[in-house]
Amino acid sequence: MTTASYTQFRGNLETYFDRTAASAWAQLTSDAPVSGIRATVRAGRTEMRETLLSWLPADMRGLRLLDAGCGTGALAVAAAERGASVVAIDVAASLVQIARNRAPADLAIDWRVGDMLDPTLGQFDHVVAMDSLIHYRAFDIVTVVQQLAERTRGSVAFTFAPQTPLLMAMLGIGRLFPRADRSPAILPVRDRLLRTLLRNAVPGAKLGRDRKVSAGFYKSHALELIPA
Numbered sequence: 001m002t003t004a005s006y007t008q009f010r011g012n013l014e015t016y017f018d019r020t021a022a023s024a025w026a027q028l029t030s031d032a033p034v035s036g037i038r039a040t041v042r043a044g045r046t047e048m049r050e051t052l053l054s055w056l057p058a059d060m061r062g063l064r065l066l067d068a069g070c071g072t073g074a075l076a077v078a079a080a081e082r083g084a085s086v087v088a089i090d091v092a093a094s095l096v097q098i099a100r101n102r103a104p105a106d107l108a109i110d111w112r113v114g115d116m117l118d119p120t121l122g123q124f125d126h127v128v129a130m131d132s133l134i135h136y137r138a139f140d141i142v143t144v145v146q147q148l149a150e151r152t153r154g155s156v157a158f159t160f161a162p163q164t165p166l167l168m169a170m171l172g173i174g175r176l177f178p179r180a181d182r183s184p185a186i187l188p189v190r191d192r193l194l195r196t197l198l199r200n201a202v203p204g205a206k207l208g209r210d211r212k213v214s215a216g217f218y219k220s221h222a223l224e225l226i227p228a
Contacts, residue, residue, distance in 0.1 A: 002117060002147075006140040010091055010115065013135060017092035026098050029072040040216020045131070048213045048220050049075050052128050052157050055209055055224055060084035063125040068116035068148065068158075069132020073099025073109075079128075080107035087124075089116055090132075117144060123151050129158040131220060138189045142197040149202050149227040162212060162221040163188035191221065204228030 017025065028038055029045075053075065057063065061083030067076040070088035072095055080086045080103075089112040090096050100111045112121070116129065127148045133141045141160055148156050195207060208224035 003140055003143060005137060006143060009136050009140070014091040018094045022092070022094035022098070025095060026072065029074065029098075037217050041218045044213050044215030044218025044220065047215060048159060048218075048222060049078070049130060051211050051213065051222055052130055052159075053078050055155065055157050055222075056082070056084075056126055056128070058082065063154075064123070066116070066121060066124045066127045066148070066152075068127055068129040070099060070111075071095050071130075071132075073103055073111075075128060075130055076109050077103050077107060080109050084108070084126075086110065087112060087121055089114055089118075089121070091115065117147050119151075121151075123153065125152070125154045127152050127156045127158075129156075130222075131159050133158055134161040134186050134220065137187055138194055138197060141189065141194065142201045145198060145225060146201045149205060149225060152227055154226075155208065156225045156227070157222060158225075159220045159222045160194060161186045161188045162219060163190045194223070198225060202227065 028034060028042055034042060056065070056079065059082060060079060063084050065079050065084040065086045067079065067086055067088040070076050070090045073088060076086045076088035076099065086109045088099065088109055091114070093113045096111050096113050103109055116132070129144070129148070133144060136144070141158070145156055145158060198205070198207065202225065205228055206226040208226050210221065210223045212221045
């Protein structure tokens, strides 16, 4: 069962990407020139995506993957190229349409618009949620990971915004810029708290690999959970 805050934040993301940020996000995730700040974000996202992909099997034939919060689809495409059957879902229809248009038509990717926690999506071997939970509180992140783990045989890999003095300062500076309130807030989470909550919420699960990526204005922490 999801919380009211999860539903609220998910709605904020849908509104932001579909009404405000679709064109900017399309540019950021392409090869088009971007500003210096956005270039650091692009580089950081590329490094994080490669990290999460390195945690998945090199040969994914016969495996089913959920790309939870697929955005414009780069991770989903890479997994499908390894042979995975991919369900790629995002709350923002505009981003899913960009992903569908970019992806090779011969890949086994089921593009969806909706909630990553929809039980009708079925069971998976692996789940990846890259930067799709950074706008949620720690308790909501745990709720999402817990529900995804219940339908996952192999691993759930996700990222969160680490609560560090540098990131908090950067977020504070960002609020000074005009129109900053159009973007849903990034909610930094304490690593130790998140791990404790996960251990309590998903009994028997193992916390596996983790890695922090810091590239200019991009700060993200990846964590792997192996269900029991």
